[in-house]
Amino acid sequence: MIRTTGLAYGYAQAPAISFPDIDVAQGGVLLLKGPSGAGKSTWLALAAGLLRPSRGQIEVAGQDLTALKKVAADAWRAGAIGFLPQKLHLSEALTVAGNLAMAQWAAGVPDDPNAVQRTLEALDLVALAGRKPRQLSGGQAQRVALARAVLLQPKVILADEPTASLDDAAAQAALQLLQASAERCQATLVIATHDARVAAALPRATTCQIGSQRIFNLQEAL
Numbered sequence: 001m002i003r004t005t006g007l008a009y010g011y012a013q014a015p016a017i018s019f020p021d022i023d024v025a026q027g028g029v030l031l032l033k034g035p036s037g038a039g040k041s042t043w044l045a046l047a048a049g050l051l052r053p054s055r056g057q058i059e060v061a062g063q064d065l066t067a068l069k070k071v072a073a074d075a076w077r078a079g080a081i082g083f084l085p086q087k088l089h090l091s092e093a094l095t096v097a098g099n100l101a102m103a104q105w106a107a108g109v110p111d112d113p114n115a116v117q118r119t120l121e122a123l124d125l126v127a128l129a130g131r132k133p134r135q136l137s138g139g140q141a142q143r144v145a146l147a148r149a150v151l152l153q154p155k156v157i158l159a160d161e162p163t164a165s166l167d168d169a170a171a172q173a174a175l176q177l178l179q180a181s182a183e184r185c186q187a188t189l190v191i192a193t194h195d196a197r198v199a200a201a202l203p204r205a206t207t208c209q210i211g212s213q214r215i216f217n218l219q220e221a222l
């Protein structure tokens with residue numbers, strides 16, 4: 001589940017971005033829409049506990065993130081959040097399977113080759129397990145990044161513009177895979193996008209339009 005109330009975030013020396021209230025049940029799908037610069041990535045960073053709100057409340061998968069300190073937020077994020085970034089950040093030095101094993105190490109969980117294998121199978125990556133990222137197509141590399149995001153069975157999957165550079169067929173495939181992966185973990189799925197194809201493909205998703213609401217003086221608004 002994700003619930004926000006009166007959420008706002010202010011970068012230094014800029015008007016604060018104000019976000020609409022959100023209430024999505026666990027296992028639901030949320031589309032964060034809005035033009036470039038509206039604040040979608042900022043919202044994702046707030047939901048991942050990477051940024052702390054300047055104002056308002058945010059609860060994600062039962063955790064109140066509003067007052068969580070950095071170390072606690074890092075530990076919570078490792079177990080609760082699967083992130084599919086726009087730039088995939090796969091390690092070029094490691095194979096596909098190595099990139100997944102690395103994710104376990106980075107999260108501080110014990111090596112679990114069976115979990116890696118199961119995830120490779122679920123995302124149809126077994127045949128590519130020994131390849132390096134540069135030996136993959138763009139769509140294959142995105143599948144690897146999604147495998148890495150769901151490996152630890154997160155409660156929430158955050159996907160930043162997952163269809164941005166894909167043609168229609170690949171975009172549909174990516175969206176189906178995201179939904180199937182979320183269903184497998186019973187995770188809430190959040191997709192930040194300004195791609196109209198995503199809303200058309202997910203008609204039952206909750207939609208949040210992030211606009212250009214700005215708070216020019218956050219102190220006065222509190």
Ligand SMILES: Nc1ncnc2c1ncn2[C@@H]1O[C@H](COP(=O)(O)OP(=O)(O)OP(=O)(O)O)[C@@H](O)[C@H]1O
Pocket residue numbers: 011012014017034035036037038039040041042043194
């Ligand atoms: N580190 C930062 N410092 C100051 N301002 C920032 C910072 N990061 C983002 N911004 C500003 O905050 C606003 C929201 O940015 P954000 O990246 O969240 O938008 P977005 O909707 O994700 O955009 P896009 O679709 O282009 O990725 C923009 O005006 C941006 O310039």
